[in-house]
Structures are given as structure tokens and as C-alpha cells.
Amino acid sequence: MKTKIEPFKIKSIEHIPITTPEQREKYLDQAFLNPFYLRSEAITIDMLTDSGTTAMSSNQWSAIMDGDESYAGSRSYYKFEDEVRNITGFKHIIPTHQGRAAERILFSIMGGKGKVFPNNTHFDTTRGNIEYALSEAIDLPTKIGKNPEIIADFKGNMDIEALEELINRVGARNIPVCYITVTNNSGGGQPVSMQNIRETSELVKKYGIPLFLDCCRFAENAYFIKMRESGYENKSILEISREMFSYADGCTMSAKKDGLSNTGGFLCMNNDKLAEAAKTLLIVTEGFITYGGLARRDLEALAVGFREVMDENYLKYRIHQIAFFGELLTNAGVPYLMPTGGHAVYLDAKRFAPHIKPKEFPGQSISCEIYKVGGVRSVEIGSVMFGKNDEKGEHIAPAMELVRFAVPRRVYTKSHIEYTAEAIIEVYEKREQLKGMKITWQPDFLRHFTSKFEYV
Numbered sequence: 363m364k365t366k367i368e369p370f371k372i373k374s375i376e377h378i379p380i381t382t383p384e385q386r387e388k389y390l391d392q393a394f395l396n397p398f399y400l401r402s403e404a405i406t407i408d409m410l411t412d413s414g415t416t417a418m419s420s421n422q423w424s425a426i427m428d429g430d431e432s433y434a435g436s437r438s439y440y441k442f443e444d445e446v447r448n449i450t451g452f453k454h455i456i457p458t459h460q461g462r463a464a465e466r467i468l469f470s471i472m473g474g475k476g477k478v479f480p481n482n483t484h485f486d487t488t489r490g491n492i493e494y495a496l497s498e499a500i501d502l503p504t505k506i507g508k509n510p511e512i513i514a515d516f517k518g519n520m521d522i523e524a525l526e527e528l529i530n531r532v533g534a535r536n537i538p539v540c541y542i543t544v545t546n547n548s549g550g551g552q553p554v555s556m557q558n559i560r561e562t563s564e565l566v567k568k569y570g571i572p573l574f575l576d577c578c579r580f581a582e583n584a585y586f587i588k589m590r591e592s593g594y595e596n597k598s599i600l601e602i603s604r605e606m607f608s609y610a611d612g613c614t615m616s617a618k619k620d621g622l623s624n625t626g627g628f629l630c631m632n633n634d635k636l637a638e639a640a641k642t643l644l645i646v647t648e649g650f651i652t653y654g655g656l657a658r659r660d661l662e663a664l665a666v667g668f669r670e671v672m673d674e675n676y677l678k679y680r681i682h683q684i685a686f687f688g689e690l691l692t693n694a695g696v697p698y699l700m701p702t703g704g705h706a707v708y709l710d711a712k713r714f715a716p717h718i719k720p721k722e723f724p725g726q727s728i729s730c731e732i733y734k735v736g737g738v739r740s741v742e743i744g745s746v747m748f749g750k751n752d753e754k755g756e757h758i759a760p761a762m763e764l765v766r767f768a769v770p771r772r773v774y775t776k777s778h779i780e781y782t783a784e785a786i787i788e789v790y791e792k793r794e795q796l797k798g799m800k801i802t803w804q805p806d807f808l809r810h811f812t813s814k815f816e817y818v
């Protein structure tokens with residue numbers, strides 16, 4: 363059979379708002395031209411994020427009914443712990459209410475002035491937590507990872523040579539941990555190869571630096587390894603995932619992604635001393651070690667989710683849905699980050715709107731216009747999210763200007779994808795009319811969430 367189908371059917375539906383162009387114009391104005399301020403009632407298709415937006419299965423919902431809400435020693439925790447250990451093999455498994463809580467705990471312990479944290483590409487909250495701990499977050503993506511036009515199998519890889527240079531420059535004792543993000547979210551959802559994880563691990567081991575995985579999308583990454591890396595064709599997703607984790611000393615995870623759940627996360631490690639410090643901080647700020655700020659029923663949903671996410675029929679559908687989205691854009695000549703990654707399509711704003719300079723936020727402008735045309739919400743990943751100013755107030759742009767359309771798991775059908783592509787194509791066809799923007803207000807950290815804009 364040629365048609366790839368959703369490997370599920372729909373038991374319960376949620377109505378989506380249908381709005382008029384006039385309404386959307388007004389909503390966007392009221393949102394200060396920042397889609398984060400839009401109310402969900404104003405949105406027809408929401409591709410702001412794939413985080414916590416998953417449709418849970420009937421098996422997960424029944425597990426939720428079975429949750430054991432004991433404060434300490436809940437049997438739901440032990441189910442969760444068994445599943446996470448089965449995949450990761452780590453000794454200490456600490457639940458948190460989401461990924462950034464795990465990051466905050468880790469970097470509060472390991473961070474501090476003068477400390478440097480390398481990563482293939484830091485996610486925004488990871489960078490935020492590192493900088494909040496007065497440390498430095500350094501991105502070291504492979505060179506081809508910074509070029510949206512090159513098609514290659516593992517554009518999420520770490521630049522291992524650059525990593526060794528960094529270690530020699532700042533000194534291993536100033537690098538408390540090296541990170542690899544799988545898949546590389548801010549770098550386009552691109553996968554990291556097993557070889558790259560193994561070689562990074564070998565390098566940092568030589569210098570006594572532990573390796574942690576930011577493993578939010580471990581199953582999507584494992585599927586790409588199975589499809590693209592020789593020697594893994596016949597291995598199961600579980601086997602591949604286990605090998606990925608075997609090269610690491612710990613991980614942080616937002617289970618709102620490949621936990622197929624609406625909330626949750628965890629922090630794992632083998633080191634007893636680090637675990638002790640992390641558990642203390644967890645109890646002070648999140649909750650007891652057998653729930654970490656989550657309702658115990660959510661741990662049940664996660665325990666089931668970790669199994670469902672490794673189902674190859676699901677992963678095949680998931681990765682194909684994103685590839686199909688990309689094909690529709692390719693056919694219309696819309697520039698996007700090639701090839702499509704695991705969870706999102708990223709428009710290449712530099713080629714989409716070359717007349718808008720990075721300091722006038724081309725991605726933000728494109729994102730707003732696509733909302734106006736179709737009621738579709740996306741997010742800028744470029745100068746708004748990662749731009750900085752130098753001492754003279756001059757704008758320093760990141761390597762890429764992207765607009766991300768993250769596809770929630772098991773939520774949208776093929777026609778929703780087609781509709782979204784149509785809205786993008788319509789804006790692309792009148793791209794000369796897009797206008798630059800300026801920020802009228804911004805906070806000190808993670809400015810993309812709450813900044814306010816005006817057209818210039």
C-alpha cells in the first residue's frame with residue numbers, strides 16, 4: 363500500500379476555532395505582534411510547539427484512572443522509574459514537572475561564574491538556565507548544521523573538533539558537563555548519529571568531563587539512526603535508544619515530547635553525589651523524590667507513553683507526516699531547512715524574506731503574516747529568540763533565521779497539514795509585502811516569550 367496512514371483512529375474530538383481575517387488582524391494587534399500572547403480561541407492550527415500538546419491514547423487515559431496519589435512511595439512512581447530505567451539504564455531517576463525544572467536543578471548545582479557548558483545546540487530554556495546560573499552556554503553544531511540548504515543525514519551532530527578546541531581553550535575543569543541534544547531542536551530537529559554520540563563521549567571522557575543527553579526526542583532520534591546509519595537497520599528502537607544512553611553519564615528530559623504526555627520530565631545520572639544534591643534541591647523546590655512536582659497519575663501516563671513512543675508504526679507515521687509537510691513546501695518553492703527533521707518544519711526566513719535584515723526580525727514578520735492568513739500559529743527561532751546586542755548596542759544575529767512549525771504528536775490529520783502548507787505558500791507568494799519589526803519592550807531572559815513588537 364502506498365498511502366501511509368495514521369496508526370490510530372479518533373475516539374474523542376476537540377473543536378477548533380475558525381476565525382475571519384478581520385478578527386485575526388485584531389487578535390494579533392492585541393497580542394503586540396507576538397503569537398505567544400494569542401489566546402488559543404484565536405488559533406485554528408497551533409504549531410507553536412510540540413511540547414505537552416500530544417493527544418494521549420486510551421491506554422494512557424486508563425492508566426491515569428489507576429494513578430496512586432500517595433505522597434511518598436507511590437506505585438505510579440515505580441512504574442515510571444522502571445520504564446525510564448529500561449530505556450536509559452541510569453541509576454538515579456528523578457521526576458520533575460517538566461524539562462526545564464530538571465535543567466534548573468542540574469545547572470544550579472553545576473553552574474556558577476566561569477563555568478562553560480558546550481552543546482551541539484542549546485535549547486532556549488537550557489541556555490536560559492545556564493545563563494541564569496551565571497555560566498556560559500556554547501553551541502558547537504557541525505558546520506553543515508548551520509547551512510539550511512545542505513541535505514545530509516545527521517545535521518544535528520556535535521562539531522567534535524570545535525569541542526576539543528573549546529576544552530583546550532577554557533580548560534576541562536571549567537566544563538562541568540558536556541551536553542548533546544537529541545534531536546537537535548533549535549538546530550532544526552535534525553538527528554545526531556550514534557557515531558557522533560560515541561565519539562563525543564570518548565573525547566570528553568579523556569578529559570574527565572561527564573556527558574549528558576538532552577533527550578526530549580530520543581525515540582525520534584533513534585528512528586533516524588535506524589533509517590540512516592549503517593549497522594542499525596535491524597535493531598529495535600529500544601536497542602538503539604539504550605546504546606545512545608550507554609555513552610552518557612546522565613540526561614535531562616522534557617517528557618512533554620517523547621513521553622507522549624501533556625506534562626512531565628526527569629533528570630537522571632549515575633553519580634551518587636550529584637544525585638544527592640539534586641534530590642535535596644528537588645525536595646526543596648519541586649516535590650518529594652517519588653513525584654517531583656507531578657500528580658502521580660501523570661507518571662502513569664508517562665510510563666505508558668514511553669512504550670508507545672518506541673512503536674515503529676507510530677514513528678514511521680510521525681516522521682513521514684513531517685516529511686510530507688516539507689514536500690508540499692518544496693513543490694511550491696518555499697525555502698525551508700532541509701531535510702525535514704523529526705518534529706517540525708522550519709522556514710528559512712533569510713531566503714523567504716531577504717529584504718528584511720536580521721535585526722528587523724524577518725522570522726517574526728513571517729510568523730505573524732501566516733497567522734493573519736490562516737490562523738496558524740508558529741514560532742520565530744532566530745534573532746528574536748537568540749539575538750544579542752554588543753557593547754555598542756549593535757545587533758548580533760544567530761547563524762540562522764527560522765520560523766518553526768512544530769507538529770503536535772497524534773493531533774493533526776493530513777488535511778490540517780495541507781491547510782497549514784497552503785497558508786505558508788500564500789504568504790510566500792506575496793513575500794515582498796512583508797515588513798520588518800522592532801521590539802518595543804523585552805524582559806531580561808528568554809525574551810521571545812513576552813517581548814512586544816511594532817512594524818518599522
Ligand SMILES: *Cc1c(COP(=O)(O)O)cnc(C)c1O
Pocket residue numbers: 413460461462463485487488543547548576578615616617618619626627
Ligand atoms: C522542550 C525542551 C526543553 C525544555 O523542556 P520543558 O518541558 O519545556 O521545560 C529542553 N530541551 C529541549 C531540546 C526541548 O525541546
